Amino acid sequence: MSVILQVSNLVKRFGQLTAVNDVSFDIHQGSCFGLLGPNGAGKTTTIELMEGIKTPDSGRILYQGEPLGQKFRNEAGIMFQTTALQDFVTVREMLVLFSRFYPVTTDIDDLVERYALGEFLHQDTRKLSGGQKQRLLLAIALINQPKILFLDEPTTGLDPQSRRNLWEQVRQVKAQGATILLTTHYMEEAYELCDEIAIMDHGRMIAHDAPDTLLAKHFDDVVIQLDEKDLPRELGEVEFMATYREGNAHILTGDVNKTVEGLLARKIPLDRLRIRARDLEDLFLELTGKELRA
């Protein structure tokens, strides 16, 4: 796959704070690239530098081999984390407004149908629910048939149903050949949608690869989860090196048989035992919680 967006040695400072610190990566055409990180990691600043909304202090961003310019503006679709639209304007009028900005556009009726905007098409944009507004913002971001789509935490604040609907819509966009750059707090979202992820913390990129490759690279164990009532803290921490979160004991092990035998030997009830593979949530904690903040 050819590179559509190339980011090299990006630096952005706000006073004393270096929000983005020497970040480099390539985004391949047709892929979905996820930018992950805790609050304040520099994700939004990075994506806004790539969108051309902010100007980097140093470093370079090339779109199809050229610096960001009019071609990029015409071909990029952008959905910010929070977006205000003009007051007193209806959903349809908003779509018409944005469609007039671009030389190439999608048919508005088609967008209305695809993103189920019909039921509130003539409603003032201020009166939309969270899910309705996100659908409208996604439709606006797609109005110019973008070759590259930026989604900054698109599902934050949405209920699980709306979130899954939006995932489905993003998959459809990707299936049509668009490249997607996504930032998110939700590891599940990144795992569901992204071909490649980059984890950021304190303005630096600390991991970058395909999700499964990253997991394989960092983990060769699984998690055995038990109720804290079944495996009391004083026993679990000493005998099984368990960690405790939200009323559960988590035992990391590379040899499940041996650990289960140990639990049986201690007469620990296993009725509520669960075994799961390590996921991006674990990787995120491992990288941002231990390595950088220790």
Add this chain to the structure above:
Amino acid sequence: MWNRIYALFVARNTEFFRDRSSLAWSVLLPVLIIFVFAYAFTDDNPQKFKVGIVASTNSIMATQNFTSTRFIQFIEFEEVKPNLKKVERHQIDLLFDANSFSYWINQTSPNGYIVEKLLIAAFTNAPQQLQQNIVEGDEVRYLDWVIPGVLAMNIMWGALFGIGYVIVRYRKFGVLKRLRATPVTALEFLTAQVISRLWIMLAVNVVIFIGMDLVFDFRMHGSYLNLFIVFTLGCICLICCGLVVAARISSEEVANGLLNLLSWPMMFLSGVWFSLEGAHPLMQKFALVLPLTHVTEAAREIMIDGAGLVQIADHLLVLGLSSVVLLVIGAWIFRWE
């Protein structure tokens, strides 16, 4: 480019006309002000007559017979000639030069007729002969005098706040940020905002002008086209002032403070409510810096005196040049975020 400007122009107009409360205010406020002033300046003053008097220290003594008359307000002037217009417009009932014993009256003024009788009675036995001079002209009520200023002031409020406040609000809530992510340029955005605000303010002022003329039947001696040109240029100039204020600020409170800092001095020092004649020379000079002074004076000269574009060319030149300078500064320092 024009397609994008047109789209933004339409969106801004839609927003303005659907915002009923702000639309109502922009039409009703000036009408209310005019009504308040029309009644505030109705004549409940015990001093029924106004006489302008030009006199030296010596000659004033000789006029005591006349100047001690009750219920006449005597206003001292230094010269006769510049004040003859006041007799023409019925702003004073009679002008008396105590040095030459000449007086000027407007024969269409009923008050002038009465004051003339009092003047003649006061000097019946005087050694000098009073000399009558006739001045012609229609009455200019305070209302006729104040309306051009109120129309100009309405343009000022609409232009400054309509542009300044709106752009700052767009910036604060991220509307500008969203537009920046499109091919729209700063110039296209600003052009659309200026055109939208300009036509809205002119349309609102035309409605107010017609409405108030029907109610008050005020004086309009000049060309409507010339007046339209003055208000258009004035509106552009004041919009450009608003652009400069809104170029970078993202706090509505700061914008509000700055816009008030601009508008209130203009409201009181631009000669909207009272003439600046006789004011401190420094204040008069300062007033010339304010765009509203030029809009008000040019509109007044057209409406009251029927002045043509040549007579008001100095005001048009100041407004035109100021617009260009302010627009360049506004566009230069403009920030999306």
